[in-house]
């Protein structure tokens with residue numbers, strides 16, 4: 044666990060977590076950080092926490108003492124969001140001390156009580172403040188359904204620091220550089236990409252609420268954004284606000300100037316056409332990603348489809364339906380409410396077809412509202428004539444996707 048000073052009286056405790064399935068689902072190819080913050084006036088508050096710490100109260104003691112904080116002097120536990128990756132530490136903290144006040148929204152209070160047992164909970168509403176002394180005044184700003192219904196921002200007026208919890212967070216382990224002003228160009232790109240992965244895997248379902256949270260952030264004068272996951276932005280907090288707005292557009296069908304081929308093939312017939320399409324994309328100078336289902340992870344798949352302006356679905360018919368791993372992938376994208384994408388599908392069948400029908404059902408069921416270029420289905424191996432039709436579809440996609448590009 045790293046301990047860093049953010050400003051006078053404000054500290055960050057951060058640890059990298061790897062080898063877990065985030066939310067029990069998402070493979071973290073590059074890990075994630077869990078960030079916790081301490082604000083010290085005459086009184087001391089700790090904002091969010093690190094998952095269960097390591098379950099050993101002494102470690103928490105040691106880490107706090109290294110930044111000059113006696114755990115016995117922590118007066119307030121601020122729970123911006125009750126999800127156990129931020130609040131799992133409450134039980135362990137109780138082993139050290141039990142006379143503290145939990146500060147949270149009304150919705151979180153109910154959950155704190157049901158998950159950890161609830162005493163000394165102070166419910167806060169929009170604009171309520173907590174004066175810690177020595178000029179440190181915290182204010183609270185609910186941002187419901189930024190992930191869970193209970194979420195709030197905590198804002199420290201003296202240093203203009205926004206503790207934004209899941210909002211403005213990203214996946215990705217942090218090395219020595221935890222602040223935006225320390226990062227190399229590669230690290231900035233890494234966290235942008237991990238931000239997309241985080242937004243698409245965890246947040247995109249709540250895009251309308253995230254838009255409201257972006258608006259609420261704009262009402263606060265912000266010098267520093269300190270999220271629950273990922274780097275702290277103190278040089279240019281506007282960057283992550285702008286990134287999040289752009290990501291919210293990806294959820295509605297915009298994307299980077301790239302195509303994602305979401306594909307699967309049992310015996311290589313559809314794969315032949317995928318190879319052919321790759322040649323076209325290379326010839327046309329279009330950046331593309333290939334995701335073979337079920338081999339690629341859902342985390343990668345959702346992130347890559349989410350950020351792309353054009354989607355090519357290549358999958359055959361299987362038992363009168365769409366090849367199941369591709370159908371499952373699209374269903375997952377639909378559950379995440381990734382809507383409005385521009386797409387083109389082709390695939391092989393043996394005798395009846397049926398893939399197309401299920402594709403339409405998935406789109407309908409999830410209200411995805413994707414725009415499709417006329418699909419191409421072919422019997423057995425793709426013939427010259429099929430490849431010509433596929434080429435026409437790909438070229439139409441490349442032409443139309445220009446309207447979708449937001450970078």
Ligand SMILES: Cc1cc2nc3c(=O)[nH]c(=O)nc-3n(C[C@H](O)[C@H](O)[C@H](O)COP(=O)(O)O)c2cc1C
Pocket residue numbers: 307308309310311312313314359360361362363364391392393394395396397422423424
């Ligand atoms: C388990 C299985 C089920 C299939 N079900 C159908 C079907 O319901 N209707 C159909 O037209 N073809 C069906 N096929 C045939 C495939 O769609 C056909 O072999 C196609 O060329 C496979 O393309 P691929 O090599 O890209 O996987 C099935 C094939 C397999 C192996």
